[in-house]
Amino acid sequence: DLLLNYYSESCPNAEDIIRQEVTDLYNKHGNTAVSWVRNLFHDCMVKSCDASLLLETVNGIESEQASERSFGMRNFKYVSTIKEALEKECPLTVSCADIVALSARDGIVMLGGQRIEMKTGRRDSKESYANFVEESLPNHNDSITLVLSRFQSIGLDVEGIVALLGAHSVGRTHCTNLVQRLYPTVDPTLDPQYAEYLKGRCPTPNPDPKAVLYARNDRETPMILDNMYYKNLLSHKGLLIVDQQLASDPTTYPYVKKFATDNGYFQDQFAKAVLLLSENNPLTRDDGEIRKDCRYVNSI
Numbered sequence: 001d002l003l004l005n006y007y008s009e010s011c012p013n014a015e016d017i018i019r020q021e022v023t024d025l026y027n028k029h030g031n032t033a034v035s036w037v038r039n040l041f042h043d044c045m046v047k048s049c050d051a052s053l054l055l056e057t058v059n060g061i062e063s064e065q066a067s068e069r070s071f072g073m074r075n076f077k078y079v080s081t082i083k084e085a086l087e088k089e090c091p092l093t094v095s096c097a098d099i100v101a102l103s104a105r106d107g108i109v110m111l112g113g114q115r116i117e118m119k120t121g122r123r124d125s126k127e128s129y130a131n132f133v134e135e136s137l138p139n140h141n142d143s144i145t146l147v148l149s150r151f152q153s154i155g156l157d158v159e160g161i162v163a164l165l166g167a168h169s170v171g172r173t174h175c176t177n178l179v180q181r182l183y184p185t186v187d188p189t190l191d192p193q194y195a196e197y198l199k200g201r202c203p204t205p206n207p208d209p210k211a212v213l214y215a216r217n218d219r220e221t222p223m224i225l226d227n228m229y230y231k232n233l234l235s236h237k238g239l240l241i242v243d244q245q246l247a248s249d250p251t252t253y254p255y256v257k258k259f260a261t262d263n264g265y266f267q268d269q270f271a272k273a274v275l276l277l278s279e280n281n282p283l284t285r286d287d288g289e290i291r292k293d294c295r296y297v298n299s300i
């Protein structure tokens, strides 16, 4: 089972090493911290927090990273930087799944969020679940009902779900995910002036998916994990359809309002929701393995 400080005997410096690597990477490439937060969502929602997300397409494995839902994910190569530092200190000891969890925890601190006490001891999957990604992760234009049911299936309540989406207070969204709301007519739930700004960022209805055209998720504080996201929703500046819906649906709106007015309260609820996500269905004991390289299963 998961334990606080699971590596206290086997690799006492594990958590410090991860924190140091996350900090160094943040100082060189600030957006790595953002990636660690998204990785937690994309790994933990698909079956388990088991690093299934990190496996690459090779030897019969089909990577989850190739799914449409993983569009825009970045910085995977720097997971290897963290893993290499751990392998140097304690070979074959610290799981990639725990790296996903703890790097998200430390990334959140880099982005101004609260420090979350997380248990460790997750083991790594021997498979990637590419075929399971689309039925596990909601899409950017899915209905609120579907979004809620996906997250409820891992034990989050409505308040926790609204808090978790606050992760969209950092990072970016590519134009392919936005043009639907801009062309041919502007989505009426979008502030008209903001829509004009977004059209400037995304000038054509059919952006080349390979072009790096994007808008910041939160134009006000793009690299700070704060409650600005909810203030934006209340002023009709939500970026994705799933974001903006939180402000119009009667079951989620009360929490949007509450978080918008109280950043401290948001931070507490966000931390609780992240913790719950990070403990979804872990592999423990003899399940799975401890990968040597997060990109590949160990060879026999």
Ligand code: HEM
Pocket: 034, 035, 037, 038, 040, 041, 071, 072, 073, 074, 138, 139, 140, 141, 147, 164, 165, 167, 168, 170, 171, 172, 173, 174, 175, 177, 240, 242
């Ligand atoms: C209904 C659920 C969700 C949907 C449909 C969704 C969808 C998306 C989409 C479409 C993007 C933009 C990708 C791109 O164009 O580059 C994005 C970005 C992001 N998402 Fe979500 N997301 C959801 C929930 C979450 C959750 C729960 C978290 C974390 C706790 C999260 C963290 C992030 C982060 C950090 C980014 C920015 C990534 C970057 O800048 O590299 N998302 N999401």
Ligand SMILES: [Ca+2]
Pocket: 042, 043, 044, 045, 046, 047, 048, 049, 050, 051, 052, 053
């Ligand atoms: Ca997984």
Ligand SMILES: [Ca+2]
Pocket: 169, 170, 218, 220, 221, 222, 223, 224, 225, 226, 227, 228, 229
């Ligand atoms: Ca922000």
